[in-house]
């Protein structure tokens with residue numbers, strides 16, 4: 001199949017380049033994400049060389065608690081994964097989180113029952129510690145408000161504590177606790193998490209949520225008119241989303257959606273032999289949800305135009321996405337999932353979708369950043385990069401600050417059994433080959449980056465790349481392939497599933513074979529012609 005990569009054929013030539021916020025992260029007080037991943041777990045202390053003290057040189061607590069330096073080096077904005085932003089503190093956790101429990105002297109903070117995951121919360125990592133972590137890593141903070149058991153007054157006070165510049169009670173309390181005058185300056189605030197879900201403490205009907213969120217939005221923007229608010233959505237393609245977008249579009253700047261592929265996966269009742277397909281084609285449903293959500297935003301804007309109101313550029317905040325397999329992760333303590341090779345292929349399909357839809361997405365947060373359904377796992381003395389880590393690193397390094405290129409549509413479509421949740425009622429037939437390509441201007445010229453996912457279980461695919469408007473000087477290919485679909489990386493064998501890197505001469509770029517069930521990432525460096 002000849003693949004014409006035309007450097008002059010941009011999909012959205014007048015749009016902003018691809019935002020690095022597609023690679024944001026998410027930290028929830030769940031399992032070992034915060035305690036064990038971000039800060040050291042006092043019950044299983046790590047060697048001192050793995051820990052970083054806070055900048056003021058004080059011990060993090062009276063004990064040996066400190067930030068995990070190895071995790072920080074990976075998550076930091078100038079670290080390996082170049083994470084630009086972190087969402088915190090939940091997730092379901094936030095619906096029972098009272099922020100005032102997590103400020104002030106650590107030894108005085110109350111220990112609480114945590115109702116989302118039924119554990120105890122020590123509150124030793126709170127708002128100021130999160131901001132210290134963001135300062136140390138260069139990640140932008142994104143906070144989610146408690147709209148479950150939290151009150152309107154608490155929310156306004158939290159905003160004033162973080163962003164207040166005046167001589168007022170909460171701003172002064174922040175100064176007292178941090179010893180610094182400057183505010184935390186938190187720009188992004190989420191109006192609750194999954195408030196539609198019956199598992200959520202204090203969940204609401206869409207009408208009740210919309211009414212409450214409208215009131216909160218009004219007050220929050222009076223306290224700080226510069227903030228950006230994120231309304232709480234569902235999958236992006238539901239009645240809840242429709243009603244919330246319609247009501248909140250004048251007040252919210254982004255609309256959040258959540259979607260996990262393989263969730264609801266239940267081996268006992270699923271179509272035999274369909275595990276692989278569900279995983280690798282699952283993200284096609286997320287792509288549909290993004291399209292539907294964007295249409296709901298367009299519809300709400302049409303409604304505004306009838307009332308002579310200007311359109312609002314409301315973007316999607318995909319603030320939870322990932323492969324989350326209940327069979328592999330649910331029974332585990334704190335949703336610790338071992339990701340295998342097939343999960344990695346599903347994850348590559350996810351990354352392709354996010355880049356392809358970047359125009360409609362303001363922020364996307366991988367759920368989650370460490371230990372909990374995550375590419376990164378820690379032990380007291382080391383860190384494991386799971387199968388998902390490697391494509392994530394290539395995307396977060398290379399697939400940003402550029403423009404999407406037009407690609408031909410692939411002929412060979414999947415026509416196997418359909419599964420309503422994952423592949424929308426069989427109406428959508430994804431191709432075996434899933435690709436995305438971007439053009440990025442570089443210091444020395446330009447670069448075309450191409451991600452090719454071959455989901456076919458048996459057939460390989462030959463890429464005959466031809467270029468228009470671009471002269472190739474150098475080609476680098478990162479290929480991830482395993483014969484064993486269940487292959488995993490472990491602390492003992494961390495390099496089982498890693499990219500094989502090859503540098504090709506410009507002339508060798510044709511005929512590159514992307515193997516059956518594999519992923520290849522091409523970096524073509526050259527100049528615009």
Ligand code: AHR
Nearest residue numbers: 028091092093193194367
């Ligand atoms: O990321 C795990 C959980 O998934 C989050 O707490 C919740 O928002 C979602 O249901």
